[in-house]
Amino acid sequence: MxxxxxxxxxxxxxxxxxxxxxxxxxxxxxxxxxxxxxxxxxFIADGKLTLHNFVAFVQSSNMKVLLNSLIVGVVTTVCCLLIGYPVAFLLNKYYRNSVMVLMFILPMWVNFLIRTLATRQIFEWMGVKLGMGTVLVGMIYNYLPFMILPLYNSISGIDKSYIEAAQDLGADNLTVLLKAYIPLSLSGIISGITMVFIPTISTFAISELLSDRQIYLFGDSINDMFMKSSSYGVGSVMSLVMLALVLISNFLMNKFGDKEEESKGVW
Amino acid sequence: MVKKILSMLFLLVVIAFLYMPIVMIIIFSFSNRTDFTFANGFNFDAYISIFTDKNSGALLQAFKNTILIAVISSVVSTVLGTSAAIGINRLGKRMKRIVNNVNQLPVINSEVVMAVSLMVFFVTFKFPEGYLRLILGHIAFSTPYVVLNVMPKLVQMDNNVYEAALDLGATPVRALTSVVLPIISPGIVSGFLLAFTLSMDDFIITQINKGATTGIDTLSTYIYSDARIKGLSPYWFAVFSIIFVVVLAVVLFINLRKKSKGSQTGGIIA
Missing domain, CATH: 1.20.5 (Single alpha-helices involved in coiled-coils or other helix-helix interfaces)
Structure with a gap:
């Protein structure tokens, strides 16, 4: 049997x-x-195997767009982190698991085009000139919830006894923050950075709408390469660059994130 | 105490920043103007114009397309993703890791890259333009989320339960449908909801793959093509307000229900 x-x-x-x-x-x-x-x-141009597309990309204005996007990405990410960390910290301290937490996450479920158009309408009403400033504010506005969510989750996962131990051993508040909270929530910080940085440089439409087409970001250029000028070759090279950035940040996320968190799923 | 009040103030400022555009649009959707004044008084004209405007036919069509694509793609994703999770869970260690990594790709990848790669693929293999491309694209980016939602439930499940069902004489199919599926059903439901929402919300994949000649628009691509050029008309204020209220209410409802059940620890949403 x-x-x-x-x-x-x-x-x-x-x-x-x-x-x-x-x-x-x-x-x-x-x-x-x-x-x-x-x-x-x-790797294909005019039906031949070449590196021509890579050369064309490096020499084109798209290289400048890439650098610009990286700057916009870094500024947006840093601002989101500077606003998001205190928010996540305070939420965890005073409003743990309350509706208040939900309030900060909810906007990310509303379509980003609608939110961006609403922001543009407000800028126009306030008489703010559309340009780099409005693009940055719009980006921060759009991606802040994506920073707060992973930060909140990782801070709330911190074992409070570590914090108490640090305090008992005489650490002042700043030391507790720098030596206990931040290292212990590193996985949240890294995944927050990834969830803000990658979409910021690669999304399209936001910068176009908020700058009246003055400012181009990398996502806009990739889109134009394929949809407007049909230069698949150079567009593919740019996609590969983007893909490389994605894989690097994902590698960092896996390296610093704790394994348990990872298996819990995306968000 | 002072500290607590200060922190509350800080949080309120951030909330104001996050909600100001949304609230302003909702308030002034009742003014039938776009300059944020009530010069015409309080009225519902903007809402009425949703049905009477010359664009309302196109808007309704875009809405129907959005729902059609979301329903088909999320149902297919849920079936495909659930059965995938059951299968992947039984794979050997190495194979499992490979499949899981590939499954992560659409989740971590930048949407533009995913969209253009699909576009090149569809063009290369001459897929007919239109709904087919859109639905396949939506299935491709939402199924990984279903797998990621179902997988943890399968890992948590005690495999002996399945074996016990077999020992008690259930056929493998019966054991799956009446033992395994009920156990993992919370994961299936949240996977489905996520797939549906992601599909409804999608802009980039749809915009790049809808094709120039088909004229198919979903809500988001229609908003983009219309509002980008002409700016927002009062009619869009009304449409946006409805979308805000519906989306916020649904997400709030799902989360509060989840919380009252106390099913998940720590994680909010999905």
Whole structure:
């Protein structure tokens, strides 16, 4: 009898595995293959295998756009962190698990185009000239909730006895913040940075709408390369650059984030 | 005490920053003007114009497209993602890691890159322009979220429960449908809700893959093409207000219900 159940079980285990196959096929076709096509396109110009697209990209104005975007990305991320950390900290201290926390996260569920258009309307009403300043405020406005959420989650996961230990050992408030809170919430800080930085440099429409098309960010250029000038080659190179940034930040996130948090899922 | 009041003030300032545009749009949706005054008095004209404006046909069509794409793609994603999670959970260690990493790709990847890579793929293999491309694209970016929501429930589940069902004479299919599925159902439901919301909310993937000639618009691409050029008309104030209220109410409802059940620790939303 035991033999019978055993063969039966191995067969069943195989069976349950089978449920994964359609999705594995789907992923290969609709996620991996398109990225492979981008990789191939990056190395092909005029039907030949060359590095021409890379040279064209480095020499084009898109390089400047990339640098600009990185600056906008860094400024936005730093501002979100400077506003978001105190918010997450105070929420955790005074309003743990209350509706107040929800209030800070809710806006991220409203479509970003609608929020951006609403902000633009307000800027126009206040008579603020659209430009770099409005783009930055708009970006911070859009991505602040994405910074607060991971920060709040990681701060609330801190074991309070570490904090108490630091205090008992005579650390003042600043030392507790720098040596206990910040290192212990590092995983949240890194994932907050990633969730703000990557979308900021690669989104399109926000900068276009908030600067009356004066300011271009990398996402806008990638979009234009494919949709307006159909230069797939250079566009693919730019996508690869973007992909590299994504993978680097993801690598950092995995390195510094604790494993448990990671398996808990995305947000 | 002073400290607490100061911190509360700080939080209120940030809240004001986050909600000011939303609140202003809602208040002045009742003025039927775009200059944030009540020069025409308080009225519902903006809301009435949703149905009478020359754009209302196109708006209604965009709304229908949004729902159609969201329903089809989220149902398919949920089925595909749930069965995928069951399968992936049984894979060998190495294979499991590879599949999980590839599954993460659409989640971590920049949306523009995902969108253009799909576009190049659809063009290369000559997929017909239109709904098919959009629905496939939406399934591709939302299924990973279903898998990520179902997987933890499967990992938590005691595998002996499944084995016990088999030992008690259930067929494997029966054991899955009446034992495994009910146990992981909270993950399936939140995965489905997330897939639906992500699809409704999507702009970048849709904008790049809708094709120039089909004229298919979802709400977000329609807003982009209309409001970007002409600016917001009073009619958009009304539409936005409705969307704000519906979205905020739904998310609030889901979260408060979740919290009252006390099912999740720490994490809010999804």
């Amino acid at each position: 035991s033999f019978a159940t055993k063969t039966c079980r191995t067969r069943i285990k195989l069976n349950r595995k089978v449920f994964g196959y359609p999705y594995i096929l789907f992923l290969t076709i609709f996620v991996v293959l398109p990225l492979v096509l981008i990789l191939v396109n990056a």
